[in-house]
Amino acid sequence: MEDIFVARVMSTSLKTVSSDTLVEDAADVMLTDEVSSVLVVDDQGGLEGILTSTDFVDIVAKSSPKAKTTVERYMSTDVVTATAQESIRDVADTMIEHGIKHVPVVDEDEGVIGIVTTTDLASYLSRVQRPSPT
Structure with a gap:
């Protein structure tokens, strides 16, 4: 298999938020833009972190009080x-x-x-x- 460099396969249409963005707003960005992560950047565009759909599983699991919503609503x-x-x-x-x-x-x-x-x-x-x- 030939070597294919990262630049050839990477996505360049990035979805970014700032560290003070509400998680609900970040979720809206992810749903609207149909992406599974947003990059968290500072005012100069420097990388501060990443928020993924996996992180939202943790957010929901640790939320209190529990919403008691069945999966049927979202599946x-x-x-x-x-x-x-x-x-x-x-x-x-x-x-x-x-x-x-x-x-x-x-x-x-x-x-x-x-x-x-x-x-x-x-x-x-x-x-x-x-x-x-x-």
């Missing part, structure tokens, strides 16, 4: 799935096409049997790519 029901026999390239293309990071793997007889995530694809790529010389 996606038009779920894109794959079968165990599909190629990872096809699944990766599907993820990009739909802007998703999780694809449940289903079997007609057994139901849900697994899930493929962007982390799984990155892990696979790192295993099949020859290590750089040290």
